[in-house]
Amino acid sequence: MYSRVVEEALRKAGVDVGDRIRIEKNGEIWEGILLPRPEGNPDHIVIKLNSGYNVGVRYEPGVKLKLVEKKKPKVEKKLEETRRGGPNIALIHTGGTIASRVDYETGGVSASFTDQDLLSSVPEIFDEANVSSRLLFNVMSEDMNYKHWKKIAEAVFEELQGNLGVVVAHGTDTMAYTSAALSFMIRDLGKPVILVGSQRSSDRPSSDAFLNLLNAVRAAKLDISGVYVNMHDTMSDESTALIRGTRARKMHTSRRDAFKPINDDYVARIYWDGRVEFFQEVPGRRDVEPRLDAVFEPKTALVKIYPNFNPEILDFLIDKGYRGIVFEGTGLGHLPLNDPEFGLLSSVERALDEGILLAMTSQCLYGRVHPYVYTNLRKLSSRGVLYLGDMIPETAYVKMGWVLGHDASLEKAKEMMLKNFAGEISERSTP
């Protein structure tokens, strides 16, 4: 996999993949385990540092390579040893990039993440806790739906018993939808549930998997309760951020610091050395009996509004028996209402007449929707469209599906939509 020149230099130094190697270049020294070169420049020697991070060092004439220690055969017993003592933390694997790792033997990418895999790739987590792994399924998160949410909620619910906290490893694409779902589906949650993923698979030199996972385990030990997302908060490998599960949103396709809290602060920053800095108060651990409330109504839609949005699309959802619709309106929560061709007022009225739950969020993402500023908004609000304050569209959608899963009356459903269950909606503080 490495270039011919690099392979030759490694051979001369007697270093094989998996061995501990020392690289000296221009006075700088790196030491770590030699990894197979999975992609990118074949002149970069990639090693795994003691810190758990990978680094790629460009090989040039003059670079010195030295074998430090030959690879040791895996010590099966070590897992048992590290597991003695320390708090119990459950790690549930559901798939995604974080679940893919390089196999030191073959250089291939393996999808499973067993205890043994964990031990070899992130041994530091066993210094933090007695971590038990459970492979629930292996699904890339773009393929997840409410059935997966229910299974994850059930697994988390089971693992809450006997563990100090639960970590859920998950693909990043829909992680924030799942974190919202878990926030609602497990009630009276007195312990932390931490979702974690990685933007770069762990076989890439720049992977964020190690620090994210390590800090997720650390987060699961904190005196907090509720569902959180734990991902890198900067481009560096310094720290991760804990974000409330109902406020997290993936805001970049590829950057390691893709997850941002929307209309909320970070809950905490966890540094590489384990220090924790809190930015707001969140509920602490509570000695309560959790309840599983894993219901969801799939006949719920999230509809983004845009100029020329055709009312026929809304009519179709009504015809198809959808029970609830969350709009991603414009600005403070607008829909086009008055245009003879594109005005949505009559379709909205029809939906309301048929008892469909309609609610408004904003495609701006940041800020609050507000039904009283403009005439058009008052029209919608007075007819019964719920304005969801500063709730983000994706969370509003997940919440509505969960609320409608309870088969309660429309009035009760509206009441639940506006009630704060997990930090998803806040009181208006400023006008």
Add this chain to the structure above:
Amino acid sequence: MYSRVVEEALRKAGVDVGDRIRIEKNGEIWEGILLPRPEGNPDHIVIKLNSGYNVGVRYEPGVKLKLVEKKKPKVEKKLEETRRGGPNIALIHTGGTIASRVDYETGGVSASFTDQDLLSSVPEIFDEANVSSRLLFNVMSEDMNYKHWKKIAEAVFEELQGNLGVVVAHGTDTMAYTSAALSFMIRDLGKPVILVGSQRSSDRPSSDAFLNLLNAVRAAKLDISGVYVNMHDTMSDESTALIRGTRARKMHTSRRDAFKPINDDYVARIYWDGRVEFFQEVPGRRDVEPRLDAVFEPKTALVKIYPNFNPEILDFLIDKGYRGIVFEGTGLGHLPLNDPEFGLLSSVERALDEGILLAMTSQCLYGRVHPYVYTNLRKLSSRGVLYLGDMIPETAYVKMGWVLGHDASLEKAKEMMLKNFAGEISERSTP
């Protein structure tokens, strides 16, 4: 409208609405025109400063009020006088918050924005240019559609003749959609077209209307060409930012600095005193003949994907004869493909078989979609779904409607979608 205490103090000082007043409080002094109190705390005396900004000063015992000058009757001739000399700039009004202003006589809010209105509310713009106003229509932007876009494009096209630049005053909700539409609908644009709006109506003390409008006129005089949005770039009244028309997005429901460039830098910052700071190079003025290319295919859809998105919605769009669909996928551009109930692969294949143009953007907003990272993406891309790089979803939707409006072949339409017309798509610079 003011509290009884304030009304009494104003009466004693002999100050009426419209008069120039001096307020002294705790050693600080404000001087300006007394405005009627439109909303908020009735103990705040609201005046319009010389700078054009409004300020509210809380009245308390000890605050000194002094009449500086009684309101003068409007000088009709002044407009003609100020208009002599200076470059010609056209200002096209289309409605929105910026078009609402307080009437000093009645305290009511008036919707029109005539030359005379402008003169009394933002006299500074006549120091900058010979501004001619044109009221095209008065539509709140949530009600705008492609027919309005065409009318605005036509009006801009007309005003390009004989003016150094064109300013379009527009509601903020869909301003970024319109700026994208104008970016495509006017070809060979050798002058600046500046969209401007306000988040707070000009009758509110915190209005951003004045600085935005003043700086829009300044921007229209710059040596740049193309379509830009000019709005506040911070919470303060210090400066506005010029954002490329295809990169602007309203990212907050109410803040004055709601507009952000996505996957782009600001083009320039314009300070209150007229200084301009550029952050990137943009095309300068060019002596070219503009062409009006105001076409749009309304049978184009923007579809945001979310977990449990039902394939029946996509099938409906196919049944209804939609000619193009822009997906807001997850992450790097994913759709759920493989689930027996929610997988979209067969619907996507059906759409492609029927010659529907399908393209992919990301709901992350920031970053690029990329078809080669994961297997699911390769599946979509190899079957003909276009990946639109770093184009933002709303711009991609507007562009697709414009492209399909040309009734060209599917191949030609694909080629146009991937071609950069107005900075809407950039070459991949980093892996």
